[in-house]
Amino acid sequence: MKKIGVLFGGVSSEHAVSCLSAASIIPNIPRNKYDLVLVGITKDGRWLRFSGDMDALANDTWDQDPSCVPCILSPDRATHGFVQMNPDGTAESIYVDAVFPVLHGKNGEDGTMQGLFMLAGIPFVGCDLLASAVCMDKTVTDMLLDYHGIRRAEWRFITKANKDKVDAFADECEKALGYPMFVKPANAGSSIGVSKARNREEFFAAVEEAFRHDAKVIAEREIVGQEIECAVLGNDEPTASVLGEIASGADFYDYDDKYINDVSELFIPARVSEEKSDEIRKIAVEAYKVLGCTGLSRVDFLLEKATGIPYLNELNTLPGFTSISMYPKLCDASGIVYPDLLSKLIELSFERTEEI
Ligand SMILES: Nc1ncnc2c1ncn2[C@@H]1O[C@H](COP(=O)(O)OP(=O)(O)O)[C@@H](O)[C@H]1O
Ligand SMILES: [Mg+2]
Numbered sequence: 238m239k240k241i242g243v244l245f246g247g248v249s250s251e252h253a254v255s256c257l258s259a260a261s262i263i264p265n266i267p268r269n270k271y272d273l274v275l276v277g278i279t280k281d282g283r284w285l286r287f288s289g290d291m292d293a294l295a296n297d298t299w300d301q302d303p304s305c306v307p308c309i310l311s312p313d314r315a316t317h318g319f320v321q322m323n324p325d326g327t328a329e330s331i332y333v334d335a336v337f338p339v340l341h342g343k344n345g346e347d348g349t350m351q352g353l354f355m356l357a358g359i360p361f362v363g364c365d366l367l368a369s370a371v372c373m374d375k376t377v378t379d380m381l382l383d384y385h386g387i388r389r390a391e392w393r394f395i396t397k398a399n400k401d402k403v404d405a406f407a408d409e410c411e412k413a414l415g416y417p418m419f420v421k422p423a424n425a426g427s428s429i430g431v432s433k434a435r436n437r438e439e440f441f442a443a444v445e446e447a448f449r450h451d452a453k454v455i456a457e458r459e460i461v462g463q464e465i466e467c468a469v470l471g472n473d474e475p476t477a478s479v480l481g482e483i484a485s486g487a488d489f490y491d492y493d494d495k496y497i498n499d500v501s502e503l504f505i506p507a508r509v510s511e512e513k514s515d516e517i518r519k520i521a522v523e524a525y526k527v528l529g530c531t532g533l534s535r536v537d538f539l540l541e542k543a544t545g546i547p548y549l550n551e552l553n554t555l556p557g558f559t560s561i562s563m564y565p566k567l568c569d570a571s572g573i574v575y576p577d578l579l580s581k582l583i584e585l586s587f588e589r590t591e592e593i
Contacts, residue, residue, distance in 0.1 A: 238271065238272050239270065239271050239272070239334040239335065239504060239583070240268065240271070240272045240273075240274060240318075240331075240332060240333045240494065241271045241272070241273070241274070241320060241333060241334065241336065241337055241345050241583060242273075242274045242275075242276060242310070242318065242331075242335070242336040242337070242359075243259060243262070243263060243266075243275050243276070243336070243337045243339060244276050244277075244278065244301075244310075244336060244337070244339060244340055244345075244350070245258070245259035245277050245278070245291075245294070245339045245340065245365040246277040246278040246279060246280070246297075246300075246340070247261075247278045247280045247340040247341070247342070247343075247344050247345040248278065248280060248281070248344045248460065249341060249344050249345055249346075249474050250342055250343070250347075250425065250427070250429045251341035251342035251429070251467065252297070252456035253297050253368070254279075254296065254427055254557060254559070255292050255339055255340050255341050256296075256297045257295055257557075257559040258339050258341070258557055258559050258562070259275075259277075259294055259339040259556055259558075260291045260294040260295035260559075261478070261559050261565075262337070262339055262558050262559050262560075263294070263526040264291060265292060265574070265575050265576050265579055266337075266579045266580075266583075267576050267580055268295050269580070270578075270580060271583065273367055274286065274318075274319065274331055274333055275287045275288065276360065277299055277300060277305075278293075278320060278340075278345075279352035281306070282344075283300075283310060283541065284307065284308055284309045285300060285305040285306065285307060285308070285354050286304075286305065286307075286308035286321055287299050287300075287302060287304055287305055288302075288304040289305075290474055291304075294344075298317055299462060302455075303461045304319055304517045306322065306323065307321070308320070308321040308322070308404055310336070310353060310354075310357060310540065311330070311357060311361075312357045312419075313351060313357070314357060314358040316330050316332070316357075316541055317357070317545055318330065318332045318333040318359065319331040319333065320332045321486070324419050326516050328500075331359070333359065334360070334509070334587075335360040335361060335362070335583060335586045336354055336359055336360075336361045336362070336364065336588075337347065337350075337359060337361070337362040337582070337583065337588075338350050338354075338362065338555065338560065338576050339422040339555070340412065340555060341427070341555055341557065342373075342427070343373075343424060343425075343526035345555065346369060346373060346553075346554055346555040347369055347370055347373035347374075347424065347444075347477070347481065348365075348366040348367065348370030349374065349443075350367040351363070351366040351494045352366055352368045354579060357403065357404065360394060360586040360587050360589065361584070361586050362532055362583060362586045363436075363554055363555055364529070364530045364531055364532055364534065364567060364581075365402065365529070365531060365589075366531075366552040367460055368528055368529040368531065369481070369554050370530050370532045371442065371529070372534065372552040372553070372554045373554070374423050374424050374453070375399040375421065375423045375424070375551060376423045376453055376455055378528065378552065379455070380468070381528060381572075382524065382527075382549060383529065384414060384526075384534045385524075385527045385572065387520060387524050387527070387549055388520075388522065388547070388548055388549065389548050389549045390457040390458045390459075390460050390539065390548050390549070390550070391414055391457065391458045392410055392414075392455055392456065392457045392458075393406070393410050393413060393414065393455070393456050394423065394453055394454060394455045394456070395453075395454050395456075396452060396453050396454075397448055397451050397452040397453070398452075399510075400448070401443065403444060404461070405436055405454075406444070407440055407441065410456045410487045411437070411440075412457045413456040413458075414456060415458065415524070415581060416434065416435050416440075416459065417433050417434060417435045417437060417459045418433070418434045418440065418443075418456050418457060418458065418459060419431065419433055419434075419456070419458075419459055419489075420432050420433075420434050420440065420443035420444055420446075420447050420449035420454060420455070420456050420457075420484075421447055421454070421455050421457075421459045422448075422451035422453070422455075422480050423451050423453035423455050424451045424453070425450045425451060425490040426448075427476065427492050427557075428489075428490060428491045428492045429450060429455065429492055430446055430450035430451070431445045431447070431458070431489075431491065432446055432447070432490060433489055434456075440456075443559075443569065444456075451557070452455070454543045459546065460526065460539035460540075460541050461520075461541065461542055461543070462539055462540045462541040462542035462543075463482055463484075463507065463508070463509070463539070463542070464482065464483045464484075464485065464490060464537070464538075464539060464540075464550075465480050465481070465482050465507050465509065465517060465531070465535045465537070465538040465539070465540050465547070466480065466481045466482075466483065466535055466536070466537050466563050467480050467481075467517060467518055467521040467537075467538070467567070468481075468533070468535055468537070468556075468563070468564045468567035468568050468571070469521050469522060469525045469530070469533065469534050469535070469536055469575070470532075470533050470568065470578075470581065470582075470587045471531075471532075471585065472531045472532070472585055472588055472589055475522055475525050475526065475549050476522075476571075477518035477519075477521045477522050477536075478504055478518075478567040478568055478571040479505065479506045479507075479514070479564065479570050479571050480501070480505075480507035480509065480514050480517060480518065480569060481503060481504065481505045481506070481507055481563050481567050481570075482504040482506075482507035482508055482509075483501050483502070483503060483504075483563070484501060484503075484504065485501045489534075491537065503566070503571045504562065505566060505567065506570065509540065513540070513545065513547070517538055517540070517547045518522050520536075520538075520547060520549060521536035522536075522550060524536055524549055525552070529550065530554060531585070531589055532582060532586065532589075533552075533554070533555075533556070533564070533582060533584050533585075534552045534553060534554050534556070535552070535553045535556035535563060535564045535567075536549065536552050536553075537553065538550055539552040547572060565578060
């Protein structure tokens, strides 16, 4: 029996989503193969071992549970796991074979956690420090995709240090991209801080809003067409799932649409020709490899209606895993049921152990 540490919550704007993902994952990890140690990170960054029930996790009240005790991941390789501080003042080491970080966004999906796992010498599910960090920052992802000739929507970016030059930035974006434009924080997720700007006034408001979430803001040409997603799974020989499509009920696929209203419609498989599907799946695997992903990533595309060109939008190294999430659904449609997918992800973390 292997012991797996499951981490959830986190100091991130996607904290609540992570708790939802964890509430779906935890009951589905096969218990005949794995013992679990659940450790949550509060919004203000405290680490607590949790042994309460899944309802408290799903509605994000888990940190009030009487079962919670302080429990931190030790960078000391001899511990190979957590150190729990008991109420009687004693400390206890908890060995784990691997960790499954069910964390989205900053301080979880961006390489920071992965660095800690690497330092501690503990195998972990998902991408390593570098790939996580690269995929988290849309400007860095975009530069590498441009370098490798993987097509994406034309883009420009501005940093907070240059905020006083936002007029010149608007001029440049208007010339290069045109309205409507998508404006987003370089580091975020779940559509938080993303807006569609239809004119200069909206553009300034959008930039302002995006700066509330990050010190770097990116503007992109709008790609009108279908929103397509591909689940990629594996280490050296990754495989691409059948494609999924999201027909958003809102103006675009925003936070409420993703997690609250549930008005968007999913199509699995996506409504594209077999030829187009093969083309997109090939690009997904290529992007996964050039960015150094391992374990899993959801690769998102915008397929332009007018031209039939697939533009890569982003890679999510720890995509949503809630019951309505695309990644597990795409794997399921490709023949890997949810508990098997979770086992596979854990096994992939061991495959990479020598490299840690
Ligand atoms: N260039 C674009 N053209 C058209 N729609 C876009 C574009 N960029 C983003 N969107 C819309 O905004 C949503 C959120 O943007 P995305 O880049 O995926 O950010 P996040 O990392 O927050 O998911 C997308 O799912 C899509 O609906
Ligand atoms: Mg997205």
